[in-house]
Amino acid sequence: MSKSTSKKHNKAVIGFVATSANLAKLTQSIVDATSEGYQVLVTPDSTISDRELEFVVKLDPQLVSLVPSADERGPPYLRLVDAASEKGSRLFVYHVDDSQFDSNDIESDSLRMGNANNATIRTNNESLRNEEKTIAAIPAHNEEKTVGEVVRDAVAYVDEVLVIDDGSSDETPAVARAAGATVIEHERNRGYGGALNTAFREADERGATTLVTLDADGQHNAADIPALVEHQRETDASIVVGSRFVDGATCNAPLYRRFGIKVINVLTNLSMGVVRSESWVSDTQSGFRAYDRQAIQSLAADNTIGDQMSASTDILYHAHHYNYRIEEIPIRVEYDVEDANSANPISHGWNLVSNILRTVERERPMTALGVPGFLATVVGVMFGYLFVVQYLTNGQLPVGIAVLCALFTLAGMFACFTGIILHSMNRVLEPNVGTVSQR
Template sequence: MFGDTNGEGKRIPAVGLIAREDNTGDVIATTLRAMNRGHTVFVTHASQPTIEGVKLAAQIGAIIIDPQQPDPDDDSLRRELLLTAMARSHPGLIFQSNAKVPIDYNQTTATIESTEKCCVEAKQPTQEPSTTVHAVIPAHNEAGTIGDIVSTADIHVDEVVVIDDGSTDETPAVARDAGAEVITHATNRGYGEALVTAFSWAKKANVNELVILDGDGQHDPEDIPKLVDARNRTGADIVIGSRFGDEVETDIPIYRWIGLNIVSTLTNLSMGAMRPRSFLQDTQSGFRVYGRSAIESLAGADIASHMDASTDILYHAHQQGFEIEEVGTTIDYDVENGSNHHPLAHGFVLIRNLLKTIERDRPVATLGIPGFLIALTGLGFGYWTIINYIQTETFPLGIAMTSTFLSLTGILSCFTAVILHSLNHYLD
């Protein structure tokens, strides 16, 4: 009997790997870990006996299985590994198709025993998401405020991480002194890229609840528990700290209030969320809490580098069907360097991009219906032109030109809506 045994004298399955040109290190690491646990390791290849992974695996004790047919596929290699394991009296084979991922040997062996299958794909170790709350603060040249924000946030969360987006001042050092972990961008890549880094880090760290807040002092870290409690209470995927919530006292300038309401209305229109229950009052607030599902999804999402990042996240959340809640919070506008962008320029860019999105994604609502109404108005002016001519025998040139212009504009708008609508269905 060739089968390996564990410390209790019980035979254990073998481990089968496929060596390739690009996985030498992973094959060697898996082979060593498996052999340390007492498993025999069989390594095969796709008619490539001279590749480095095969040679090194043989040197450390793996058994090399040469394929019986030229250019075999993975299924053929898997069958040959299994037949070899059974011929050597192993109770089964743990087959690892991707040597880059670790193996949960206990779980995989238990699967072989419970299902009586001879060959089982290697199970990966499962990690339960942490129940801790982490805060991430994107920051660019915020040395004057970042220390206090980190210190206050640290009271309400288990860990604070600062994404230093290419700061040229002492922001990283001040953040570290205040107790934060710092992830540094070598150059200033923009707010959106900082958020991408935040979501990617949170996914890898298996974070369960992620708080995002600004480093300029506008967001109050004391409100973190309020947002986290709202997410836990409602089960929402994303909770937004809204400047327009109930019982919110804010010193928001009137021009910002008007601009934010216009942007939020257009954002909701572009997502088709105009019902009171789904309408978001503050689409541009960066003070948010994300649950695990949202973190994993956003880690691979396409997020704009600069001004559109908050909106892009909402688009992605809407497309994925995530539940979003809003909680009233205070935004302090009386801070030094509260924004890196002029509010009028910021608003202009947001509105321009929102209008493009609305026109592209909802052409019937934004072009078709208005176009039809414009064309109908043009017909009305045409009727007026005819009646005026019949009654006065004088041709009203101004009314006729208005009729022509409105009719052509409306018809063109309707045709554009039809074409865009057809393209959307085709691309879907």
């Protein structure tokens, strides 16, 4: 091999995925690549036969190597990445279904070459490990009037838009598809949390490095997506919340709704044991959030996230449990939109408060039962003291005080013991999930 050819050979490894559909183009592309001195890796997909693959590899046994699929090393492109990493070589993955190999592309300054984990890939169909991929997920139920515009706005800022159609009875799925979204349809209405659960699983399966969730009714401004994504990557926060209540945010929510949300914010933060202002989440009910890869994966596997509106709070409990870092940035929220969320604020608020109380009882039994039980026992003892004083002073048995003494003392002791037992059970049954350090 000449010196010039050897020099080109050391630049990069060219990886091809062999399919039955691209066999003709693949053969020519391999010939072109090897003639330029590049080493070639070929891996099959499920459509190509072993005989066809043997023919391809025999084109140049010295430069063409087969990366088999039998070892179950994952999707084709990831198998190429692993093989190039083992060789210590830089990798360029070329998808000949889209275009044939061109050595000028390798030389182009516009194509970034690096180690195998930062491989460049020319395809729309699959993503590589560590390649940044941002997906926007939009839960939607009967939002045919607004979802199209929301999708069209979001498409400009992300790699893919997913609309999770939650059992709509109108044309929401068709409108979303026409606007450019990938639509995942629920056969029945499962609720906002159910749609979010589907979004996390779909984003995980698609290899998303960032997932942005926003509402389908047009209240959120898709132009704020880049700010959430950029802040998430700059701070390395697992979750970035688009807040309506931090400096710089604009929100024209009615006064009663703002008041109700702030009450829920206080209860949610206290239920998580958050008292420091720097750790306080100012908008616990915001549906406009960005999640990193780690959060996507753990939330996709968490079956405790509820199906209803309380899912926003459940996700924060999840993040608190895993010690994920949460950041907030200001967003613009417009409530004067057609067919905005019309959920009854009283029933909605009661459901959220009920969920918070249940979670506190489950996650913090000493706070929910132990402390109130202790206080009730103290009150019972005080009534007992009054009972003794009045009996010794007047010689009469104060029945009312005796009943209160017994009621508070017994109830308090029962609550204390129940809290202690539940706390002990939580410690014993708690899964060994490891601790994610505060970043």
